[in-house]
Amino acid sequence: MxxxxxxxxxxxxxxxxxxxxxxxxxxxxxxxxxxxxxxxxxTKIFDELRFGASGSIQTGHDHEAGVFPEVEVLFNPFGYNPTDGWKDQLLRPRIHLGTSIGTSDSAATQVFTGLSWTLTHSNGIFTEVGFGGTVHTGNLDDWTERGPMLGCRLLFHEYAGVGYNFDKHWSLMAQVAHSSHANLCDGPNAGMTRAGLLVGYKF
CATH class of the missing domain: 1.20.5 (Single alpha-helices involved in coiled-coils or other helix-helix interfaces)
Incomplete structure (x- = not known):
């Protein structure tokens, strides 16, 4: 029992x-x-499309002539939400992929990609920074050519911008973008620095 x-x-x-x-x-x-x-x-893979134009803000031999049409796509695999708090926004960057097209002999075309961190404020203004890499068609080290001597075909690419959201779809952003190799490869490092305006459409 x-x-x-x-x-x-x-x-x-x-x-x-x-x-x-x-x-x-x-x-x-x-x-x-x-x-x-x-x-x-x-969580949206295809989140925003941007288009606009920029111009070189460098002087002398390093200046690139002409206007640079730009197209950029932002992907959102990490669930960025502009209504979240600033900490959550910073923890969820978007992925950008874009091109800046040279329209003159001294201007390089770039294809760039990287991460973008966007902080959206309550008054509709947003600030944004991005960091990644770019491949370009510019002059590497030939002093007889026009435009900046860039040293390497692959460069770092970073930008900073400030913009305004008109509604939940349309926005306008002013940005400054810079590309260089940070002296991590042989050759000159004049870099490319451009400023411009981008219109955004968020899906």
């Missing part, structure tokens, strides 16, 4: 433990699903 009682007690102990374990797993899965469902509306 005592042995049967002990065995019965252990049996029910195992049953209760199994029920609690299964219930815990079920609750955890439901919580994760709810979190994913809550996050899903803010």
């Amino acid at each position: 005592a042995v049967d009682a002990i065995s019965c007690g252990r049996f029910w102990k195992y049953v209760i433990t199994a029920i609690v374990t299964i219930g815990s797993v079920f609750i955890a899965e439901e919580s994760a699903a709810a979190a994913d469902a809550q996050m899903a509306p803010n």
Whole structure:
């Protein structure tokens, strides 16, 4: 009788433990699903399209003539939400991919990509910085050519901008962008510095 009682007690102990374990797993899965469902509306792969133009703000031999048409796409795989607090906005950068097209012999065409951090303020103004890399078609080290001597085909690319959101779709941003190799490869490092305006459409 005592042995049967002990065995019965252990049996029910195992049953209760199994029920609690299964219930815990079920609750955890439901919580994760709810979190994913809550996050899903803010997670958009194709988030924003920008287009505009810029011009060189360098002087002398390093100046690039002409206007640079620009097109940029921002992707949002990390769930950036402009209505979140500033800490959450900084923790969820977007990915940018774009091009700046040279329209003269001394101007380089760039294709760039990297991460963008955007802080949206309550009055509609936003500030943004980006960092990544670029590949370009410019002059590397030939002093007889026009335009800046850039040393390397692959460069760092960073920018800073300030803009205004007219509504939930349209915005305008002024930015300054710079590309150089930070003296990490052989050759000259004049760099490219351009300033311009971009119109954005957020999907």
